[in-house]
Amino acid sequence: MSRIQQKLASLKAAGKTALIPYITAGDPRPNATVALMHLLVEKGADMIELGVPFSDPMADGPVIQKAVERALEHNVSLDDVLEYVRAFREKDSNTPIILMGYLNPIEAMGYEAFAAAASSVGVDAVLTVDMPPEESVGYLPALRNAGLDRVFLVSPTTPQSRLAAVNEKGSGFVYYVSLKGVTGSKELDVADVTAQINRLKDKINLPIGIGFGIRDGEAAFQMAQLGDAVIVGSALVSLIEANAHQDLYTIELAVGEKMTEFRAAIDRADAL
Amino acid sequence: MTIDFSKFPDEHGHFGPYGGIFAPETLMAALEQLSQEYQSVKNDPQFLSEISDDLRDYVGRPTPLYYAKRWSESLGGAKIYLKREDLNHTGAHKVNNTIGQALLAKRLGKKRIIAETGAGQHGVASATVAARLGLECVVYMGADDVVRQAPNVARMKMLGATVVAVESGSRTLKDALNEAMRDWVTNVDDTFYIIGTVAGPHPYPAMVRDFQAVIGLEAREQILEKEGKLPDALIACVGGGSNAIGLFHKFLPDESVQIYGVEPAGYGLETGKHAAPLCCGKPGVLHGNRTYLMQDEHGQILGTHSISAGLDYPGVGPEHAWLKDIGRVNYVAITDEEALQGFRDLTRFEGIIPALESSHAIAYATKLAPTMRKDQTIIVNLSGRGDKDMNTIAQIEGFKF
Numbered sequence: 001m002s003r004i005q006q007k008l009a010s011l012k013a014a015g016k017t018a019l020i021p022y023i024t025a026g027d028p029r030p031n032a033t034v035a036l037m038h039l040l041v042e043k044g045a046d047m048i049e050l051g052v053p054f055s056d057p058m059a060d061g062p063v064i065q066k067a068v069e070r071a072l073e074h075n076v077s078l079d080d081v082l083e084y085v086r087a088f089r090e091k092d093s094n095t096p097i098i099l100m101g102y103l104n105p106i107e108a109m110g111y112e113a114f115a116a117a118a119s120s121v122g123v124d125a126v127l128t129v130d131m132p133p134e135e136s137v138g139y140l141p142a143l144r145n146a147g148l149d150r151v152f153l154v155s156p157t158t159p160q161s162r163l164a165a166v167n168e169k170g171s172g173f174v175y176y177v178s179l180k181g182v183t184g185s186k187e188l189d190v191a192d193v194t195a196q197i198n199r200l201k202d203k204i205n206l207p208i209g210i211g212f213g214i215r216d217g218e219a220a221f222q223m224a225q226l227g228d229a230v231i232v233g234s235a236l237v238s239l240i241e242a243n244a245h246q247d248l249y250t251i252e253l254a255v256g257e258k259m260t261e262f263r264a265a266i267d268r269a270d271a272l
Numbered sequence: 273m274t275i276d277f278s279k280f281p282d283e284h285g286h287f288g289p290y291g292g293i294f295a296p297e298t299l300m301a302a303l304e305q306l307s308q309e310y311q312s313v314k315n316d317p318q319f320l321s322e323i324s325d326d327l328r329d330y331v332g333r334p335t336p337l338y339y340a341k342r343w344s345e346s347l348g349g350a351k352i353y354l355k356r357e358d359l360n361h362t363g364a365h366k367v368n369n370t371i372g373q374a375l376l377a378k379r380l381g382k383k384r385i386i387a388e389t390g391a392g393q394h395g396v397a398s399a400t401v402a403a404r405l406g407l408e409c410v411v412y413m414g415a416d417d418v419v420r421q422a423p424n425v426a427r428m429k430m431l432g433a434t435v436v437a438v439e440s441g442s443r444t445l446k447d448a449l450n451e452a453m454r455d456w457v458t459n460v461d462d463t464f465y466i467i468g469t470v471a472g473p474h475p476y477p478a479m480v481r482d483f484q485a486v487i488g489l490e491a492r493e494q495i496l497e498k499e500g501k502l503p504d505a506l507i508a509c510v511g512g513g514s515n516a517i518g519l520f521h522k523f524l525p526d527e528s529v530q531i532y533g534v535e536p537a538g539y540g541l542e543t544g545k546h547a548a549p550l551c552c553g554k555p556g557v558l559h560g561n562r563t564y565l566m567q568d569e570h571g572q573i574l575g576t577h578s579i580s581a582g583l584d585y586p587g588v589g590p591e592h593a594w595l596k597d598i599g600r601v602n603y604v605a606i607t608d609e610e611a612l613q614g615f616r617d618l619t620r621f622e623g624i625i626p627a628l629e630s631s632h633a634i635a636y637a638t639k640l641a642p643t644m645r646k647d648q649t650i651i652v653n654l655s656g657r658g659d660k661d662m663n664t665i666a667q668i669e670g671f672k673f
Contacts, residue, residue: 054572055441056441056446056447056450056558056559056573058449058450058453058559059296059453069441072572077570077572078570079570104556104557104558104571105572107555107556107557107562107571108567108569108571109570109571130294132294132297132300134293134300135292152297153297154297155297157297157298157299157301157460159301162300162301177297180457180458180460181298181457181458182454182458186458
C-alpha cells in the first residue's frame with residue numbers, strides 16, 4: 001500500500017475525513033513553502049497538495065493565477081518544487097504529498113526522469129489538470145513504475161461512460177471537481193454534489209476527495225459528510241495573497257487560523 | 273511520399289505525436305459531443321450546402337486569385353498570384369471558420385458563443401455570425417491587443433459583442449485563450465467556444481482546417497484554369513496557422529508544389545524576441561494539444577513578440593508541427609522590419625493594403641520570387657486586409673489621422 005492508501009485507510013477505519021490543503025509552491029516566496037507545509041500539518045492537514053507553478057494555468061481562477069505569478073516572479077521551477085519536498089521530508093516522513101499542476105513542465109523534464117526524481121524526494125502522487133486518462137499512455141506507466149499514485153479529476157460533466165477509465169487508471173483517490181468552473185469560484189450546491197457523489201460511487205471504488213469552491217468551515221462541514229477527503233485551496237491562498245508582503249509569522253497566523261476553522265468543521269462532521 | 277493526408281488526424285486527434293485532447297476534465301464531455309456532432313455533419317449534404325450558400329451569398333466567395341503583375345515584374349522572377357482572402361466579408365479568412373462553427377453551435381442548441389482573438393479579425397468574424405444568428409457573444413482579447421487593434425474592438429462592440437480585455441500573463445493572444453477556456457469550463461452547458469485557429473484540443477484543429485480548406489480548394493482550381501498547371505510554390509503566414517493550413521491542405525499531395533509557412537521573427541530570431549515556435553521552439557503541451565512551443569528549459573511558456581497581433585502566439589497548430597517533422601512544409605521566418613517593407617511594397621505596387629500578418633507572407637515572396645524562373649508561379653495567401661493596422665502603421669511611419 002502506498003502512503004496515501006495507508007493514510008486514507010486508517011482515517012476511514014477511525015471514521016475520519018481527510019483534510020487536504022493546497023498551496024502553490026514558491027508563493028509568496030520560495031523560502032516560505034517548507035515552513036508553510038509544516039504549519040499545515042501542525043494545523044490538521046492529513047495530506048498536502050502542492051501546486052507546481054505554470055505560466056498558463058487555464059483551469060485556475062484569479063486567486064491561484066496570482067499565486068502562480070508570485071512564484072514565477074522568483075522563477076520557481078519543477079526542480080525547485082521537488083527540492084522543497086525533499087527539504088520537507090527531512091522532518092516529516094508521514095504526510096503524503098500530491099503534486100498538482102499542468103503537463104508541460106513534466107513534459108519538459110521527461111516522464112521517466114520526473115517520476116524517478118519525484119519518487120526519490122518523497123512525492124506520493126501526481127495530479128495533472130490537462131492530462132485526461134485518454135492521453136496518459138507513457139505518463140501512467142512512468143508514474144506507476146516509480147510507485148507514485150495517479151490522481152485523476154472527475155467533474156459534474158463527466159459521463160458515466162468515462163468513469164470506468166478513471167477508476168482503472170487512477171490510484172490513491174479520485175478528485176471530484178465540485179462545480180463547473182475554475183478553482184475558487186462560485187458557491188457550492190450541496191444537493192447537486194450529493195447526487196453526483198452517489199453517481200460516482202456506483203462506478204468508482206477509489207476514495208473520493210472533493211474540491212473547488214470550498215471556502216469556509218460550513219462548506220467543509222457539508223462536503224466532509226459526502227467525501228473521503230476535503231480539498232481546500234483558494235481560501236488559503238487568498239490569505240497568503242493578502243499577507244504576501246508581511247513576514248512569514250503573519251502569513252502563518254492567517255493560514256493557521258483558517259486551517260483550524262476547516263479542521264474543526266470536518267471533525268464536527270465526522271462526529272455526527 | 274505516400275502519405276494519405278486526408279487520414280490525419282486519427283480518431284483521437286493525433287497528427288503523429290502532435291495534437292490530441294489535453295483538456296481539463298470538465299470539458300471532455302463537451303469535446304466528445306462536438307466531435308460526434310462534427311463527424312455526423314461533415315459529410316452531410318444539407319450541412320455542406322448550407323455552408324456553401326453562406327460562403328457565396330454572405331461572405332462573397334469564391335475570392336479572386338489575382339495576378340500581381342507589376343509587383344511580380346519588379347521582383348524579376350516568378351509570377352506571383354494573391355489569393356484574395358482580404359476581400360471576404362469582415363476582411364480576412366477568419367469568417368470561413370466562424371460560419372461553419374456557428375452552424376454547429378446552432379445545431380447543438382447553444383445560446384451563447386465565446387471566442388479568443390489576437391488581431392481582432394476572429395473576434396469580428398465571431399461577433400458577425402453571432403449578430404446574424406441572434407446569439408450572445410463574448411470575445412476575450414489581450415489588453416495589449418485591445419490597444420493596438422482598436423478599430424476591430426470598435427467593430428465588435430458595434431456588432432453587439434462584449435469584449436473582455438484580459439490583463440493576466442503577457443496580455444496577448446495566449447492569455448485570451450486561457451481566459452476563454454476558463455469561461456468555457458464555467459459555462460459549458462449553454463456555451464459554444466469558437467476557436468479561431470487550427471489549435472486547441474481535438475476536434476478543433478481538424479474542424480477549423482476543414483472549414484478553411486476552401487481557400488486551397490478554390491486556389492487550386494483557379495490556378496489550373498489560369499496557368500494550366502499547378503503552382504511551383506505556396507506561401508502563407510503562420511501564427512496559429514489557420515490561413516496557412518487552409519491554403520496548403522488541398523496541395524499537400526502535390527509533391528511538385530513547394531510549400532512555405534512564414535513565422536514572425538519579430539526583432540530577429542537571434543534576439544529571442546519573436547513568435548516562431550516552429551523555427552526555434554520545441555514540442556510541449558499547451559491549450560489542449562501537443563505541438564511546438566516557445567518555452568524555457570523548465571517548460572514555462574515564454575512571452576512572444578511580433579508587430580502583428582494575429583501572429584503573436586507561442587504555439588502553433590499541431591498539424592503544422594507534424595508537417596514540419598515529416599518535411600512536407602518549409603517553415604521560415606520574417607522580421608517585423610521585413611514585414612513592414614512587404615506591407616509598403618504591396619500597397620505601392622498593387623494598390624492593395626495587406627494586414628501586417630499577411631505582410632509576412634508578402635515579404636517572404638519578395639525573397640523567393642527572384643530565385644525562381646519567370647515561367648514559374650507562386651500563390652501567396654493574402655489572408656486579411658490592413659485597415660485594422662492603421663494605428664500601428666501611423667505610429668511607425670510618423671503620421672497622424
